[in-house]
Amino acid sequence: MLQFLAVETLGLYLQVAFCQTKCTYCNFHTGVVSSERFAPYIDAVCKEIVHHVELLAAAGVHWQDQLAIDTAYIGGGTPSLLDPQLLVRLLAALRANFHYCGDEVTLEADPETVEPEKAAKWVATGINRVSFGSQSFIDDELKAAGRMHRRDDIYRAVPVLRDAGIRNISFDLIAGLPKQTDDSWRQSLSEAIALSPEHISIYMMEIDEGSRLGLEVLRSGSRYSARELPSEEAMAEFYELAQTELRSAGYEQYEISNWARPGFASKHNLKYWRREAYLGFGAGAHSFSGQQRWANIHDAAAYVSAVNSGRSPLEHVVAVTAELAFEEEIFLGLRQLSGIDLSRIESQYGVSLGDKIKRLSASGMIECQGDFVRLSPAKLSVSNEVLVELLR
Numbered sequence: 001m002l003q004f005l006a007v008e009t010l011g012l013y014l015q016v017a018f019c020q021t022k023c024t025y026c027n028f029h030t031g032v033v034s035s036e037r038f039a040p041y042i043d044a045v046c047k048e049i050v051h052h053v054e055l056l057a058a059a060g061v062h063w064q065d066q067l068a069i070d071t072a073y074i075g076g077g078t079p080s081l082l083d084p085q086l087l088v089r090l091l092a093a094l095r096a097n098f099h100y101c102g103d104e105v106t107l108e109a110d111p112e113t114v115e116p117e118k119a120a121k122w123v124a125t126g127i128n129r130v131s132f133g134s135q136s137f138i139d140d141e142l143k144a145a146g147r148m149h150r151r152d153d154i155y156r157a158v159p160v161l162r163d164a165g166i167r168n169i170s171f172d173l174i175a176g177l178p179k180q181t182d183d184s185w186r187q188s189l190s191e192a193i194a195l196s197p198e199h200i201s202i203y204m205m206e207i208d209e210g211s212r213l214g215l216e217v218l219r220s221g222s223r224y225s226a227r228e229l230p231s232e233e234a235m236a237e238f239y240e241l242a243q244t245e246l247r248s249a250g251y252e253q254y255e256i257s258n259w260a261r262p263g264f265a266s267k268h269n270l271k272y273w274r275r276e277a278y279l280g281f282g283a284g285a286h287s288f289s290g291q292q293r294w295a296n297i298h299d300a301a302a303y304v305s306a307v308n309s310g311r312s313p314l315e316h317v318v319a320v321t322a323e324l325a326f327e328e329e330i331f332l333g334l335r336q337l338s339g340i341d342l343s344r345i346e347s348q349y350g351v352s353l354g355d356k357i358k359r360l361s362a363s364g365m366i367e368c369q370g371d372f373v374r375l376s377p378a379k380l381s382v383s384n385e386v387l388v389e390l391l392r
């Protein structure tokens with residue numbers, strides 16, 4: 001008998017793995033393809049939605065198909081690139097195949113792709129939140145990162161979204177872009193705040209072999225402005241400045257990378273950190289049932305071919321053992337500013353963390369309040385040290 005994690009609702013993630021160009025720092029599995037491939041891809045995602053119960057069963061996933069969908073997230077990639085009619089089709093497939101209440105329906109959008117007619121159609125089909133890839137307000141930084149948009153596009157797009165009726169906008173900003181300085185970061189932060197989005201996500205630049213920029217840095221090259229990256233110390237200072245500025249502008253930090261005005265924390269993303277159930281559709285989409293985690297094939301063409309020939313598009317399925325569940329509780333729980341419920345976790349997993357908690361608390365890394373333990377707000381940028389200690 002399957003046990004879900006005390007949830008009655010389900011989040012749905014829909015992956016659109018296409019972009020106009022590849023940003024230099026991007027380590028996602030997204031591709032730049034001809035727009036002729038968009039419609040066949042969306043048809044395949046709709047097919048996966050219609051046949052999800054059989055496709056999951058064929059891949060050995062046990063799925064309890066009775067939960068109501070309260071959040072949907074169309075991410076990518078750049079889903080705002082698509083003809084809005086394709087998004088209408090996608091959301092119609094959800095409505096026809098799930099008990100769908102669509103309380104929070106997010107679309108990821110890049111500034112240069114936002115147009116009034118598109119935005120009106122997004123709202124008409126039930127999209128009520130836009131996660132906006134602003135990244136920086138400095139053209140030199142946007143150019144160096146290979147972004148398609150410029151500062152002016154952000155100023156043009158935000159009123160278009162507001163006029164269309166979007167009352168919940170989230171901005172993404174990246175701390176650590178090539179050419180970024182203390183002054184330019186301060187400027188990006190203050191321009192973002194002045195536009196008054198309901199939600200702001202700050203991501204720290206990741207340097208790894210998954211991106212062109214990362215590879216260039218690892219090879220000590222100079223392409224993609226690789227030698228103009230801010231230092232790690234500077235990035236930590238950018239993060240701390242964001243904490244201060246956003247707090248004084250009335251944003252509450254609820255997760256390591258996320259701040260919101262009261263009532264605007266992302267309901268969908270909270271499901272990931274709270275280990276609630278979600279189902280992902282599309283190439284590379286991930287899912288979690290409480291008992292298993294699984295992911296689809298990343299390659300969009302291989303995904304479309306699998307679904308069209310009636311094969312399961314799943315690439316791997318992992319059983320969530322008690323040990324894995326415990327690690328997830330610590331790792332995901334500590335990302336949230338509300339922290340983890342220590343007594344629940346200790347009794348559920350039969351562990352005792354008391355001595356480690358005392359040590360970490362004495363060194364100022366964590367704070368304890370009743371049964372709850374959380375990272376000290378001033379130590380969020382060094383959270384890995386705490387995780388390593390608790391999971392040892």
Ligand code: SF4
Pocket residue numbers: 018019020021022023025026027028030076077078110133
């Ligand atoms: S828009 Fe986003 S997903 Fe697309 S290439 Fe740039 S960073 Fe990657």
